[in-house]
Amino acid sequence: MRSLIGRQAPKFKTAAVLNGTEIVQDFSLDQYLGKKDVIFFFYPMDFTFVCPTELHAFQDKIDEFEKRGVAVVGCSVDSEQSHWAWLNTPKNQGGIQGVKYPLVADFSKEISEKFGVLAGKYAPDAEGNWVCEGAPVAYRGLFLIDKKGVVRHCVINDLPLGRSVDEAIRVVDALQHFEEFGEVCPANWSKGKTALKDTHEGVANYLSEQK
Structure with a gap:
């Protein structure tokens, strides 16, 4: 389907x-x-x-x-x-x-x-x-x-x-963060963590910050 x-x-x-x-x-x-x-x-x-x-x-x-x-x-x-x-x-x-x-x-x-x-x-x-x-x-x-x-x-x-109810809440937070700020949520993101702009530069900056 x-x-x-x-x-x-x-x-x-x-x-x-x-x-x-x-x-x-x-x-x-x-x-x-x-x-x-x-x-x-x-x-x-x-x-x-x-x-x-x-x-x-x-x-x-x-x-x-x-x-x-x-x-x-x-x-x-x-x-x-x-x-x-x-x-x-x-x-x-x-x-x-x-x-x-x-x-x-x-x-x-x-x-x-x-x-x-x-x-x-x-x-x-x-x-x-x-x-x-x-x-x-x-x-x-x-x-x-x-x-x-x-x-x-x-x-x-x-x-x-x-299932994990906490994961359901995390995904709700990710959707609502995107809708409010226009930022996308990377792997393992949770509320309060850094999200990123949906650009190559934004991804590069985010990954460099994680090192």
Whole structure:
């Protein structure tokens, strides 16, 4: 599948759970256009093992995202009822009680397919029945979508590999630094470090300073 980088994020409208308590049927990322950058991340399934560590990790850093004007939204192939049940299961029982950012229900798997993170692939068998080849869940995809709805960053991990929330924050900082100052961010850049002008001279000066 062609990369989504530099392109408009795929559109969708679906059910979601808000604030861990409220189910809505018409959730869309369009509500953030012109207002907030978005971290939109996929995880394989509710009631699993690696997934709750990631969802709690995002919640633990939610203040860092909010002070940067960034909305965090999670998504899996589970139903909104499954999300609601997991959100109401205590942390010490493997649940994600306390997670407040929206969780999108992709029960049809159409959103995962549009974003290119569906682990399985549906194809007809010899009798014409549609069957899934591989796991019918989402890989651990993460997309940074800017205020114009354009995908500026993505990373996709295989199912066993949890992500770094700190890295997601670092990339948000890099995008916002570029948008504010017009400076590009070199390897291993983090907020407060020197960035550089996007010129050969700027790169040369930066590299000489690192010696």
